[in-house]
Amino acid sequence: MDAVLLWFTHHGGTIDASSIGFVDFSNAGRGAVALRDIPENHILFKIPRKLLLSNETSPLPALIGLEQWRARKMHIGWAGLILCMLWEAAKGQESKWAPYLDSLPTTFDTPMFWSEGDLEELRGTSISDLFKLEKLGKADAEKDFHEKVLPLVQSRPDIFLAPTTFYTLQRYHIMGSRILSRSFDVEKNEEDNENEAANTSVGSAMDVDSDHPPTTNEHEETGSDGEAEDDEEDDSIVVSMVPLADMLNARYGSENAKLFYEKYALGMISTKPILAGEQIWNTYGDLPNAELLRRYGHVDLLPLDDQPGELGNPGDVVEIRADLVISAQNLSQEDTKERIDWWLEQGGDDVIVFEWDMVIPPALVALIRLLRLPPDEFAHAVEKDKVPKPKLDLEVLSVVITVLERRLTEYPTTLLDDLKLMEDEGLSINKKHALVVRIGEKRILQGALQKAMEARTAAEAASQVTSERPRKRKAGEETGRNVKTRKR
């Protein structure tokens, strides 16, 4: 850390060393702590934009030639930034970013690097679906490596020395994981935008939070770390490695500092008062544990306000695929294709998300009702362009219960099994992380199931009362009582 800080200040970075210090946490790597009480809106450190590492700041794209760079599509996705990082690392101590690159991790706890046995522990969880995507992501990255990066490397032996040492697939994945867990989306400043032609850009769909800071409009807030979701090119955003800002950890609901834009620098600024000794937390977006594990290789475990004595992540969610909602009603994909296509056209999703509040999602209720409509009513709904209202009745509640019960059987173990397994103190870190993800998801499913069962019991009791209640008399029917005539 000393070498990085020396390098940082040598290159124009500023840090309030009386307020912020960096320490090693046994379970979270490096992180920042407050050395004294810090008020809100205090600048902890500033990173000059030229110290960011990106396609914009690395000399590599210009060296290759910007036209070539774009012709080889190096400005799309992360391939360009990864190649810049590989090239800078290959320069060793001659790289402007040497002390920073030397300080970055080379191993990761993300499932991308897990054994098949450990991956099996994730069966049934949302991450197992995510992981299928991740595998595709990994395959895409490998395709990029072989089809875009290697040919470029091989075509310029004058620039890329010792290609078999420095430009390997393994190093490519390491740089990709560093970007996944540490990069920021950075908007270009106005000056850069005026000079757009001179710039290359990285296409990225990483989250950008453009809220303004609470007490000043001098700075503009940047988003937290995130992940590229598609390959669309967006010239106004540059995926960047931001030294020092990427050394802050994050925990659900704990953010007390954030990165803000200034014209020539990015500033890490406190967003709340921080007491001496407290950790200084950035935010990664209060993600569910499955997503935290996939991107960052850790999970959040906090005391839960609504479940005293229990630990978990209130950001957790469980996903239920629409095909499970179909099969739970003994319907086939074929029979329901037209309705599902229409549902998607109407903005519905093919995945329903249960959240920590365990409320039955209105989207699930509407989807169930849509699938149960008689053909003429479905035709009417299409004609009127109206998805059924999310009205919960006995019939729908029974389907919700079946859906939840079936979703729970997708895990090889029960919640009780998992809670017992968790007591084993000799668990490997990957197995423990997988258990935490499973337990969080199953708690939501079990809680939602209990709520749905209670609602069904209440609905049954209400329908009983209704059927026992005397029938309302029709107008004009003999009442046996005198009816007062209204005064005129």
Ligand SMILES: C[S@@+](CC[C@H](N)C(=O)[O-])C[C@H]1O[C@@H](n2cnc3c(N)ncnc32)[C@H](O)[C@@H]1O
């Ligand atoms: C942006 S970096 C933060 C700095 C990092 N701890 C380091 O040593 O440089 C993100 C990584 O920090 C770790 N991390 C962040 N927050 C954490 C937390 N609440 N618990 C455990 N690990 C955490 C994870 O390994 C994650 O991939």
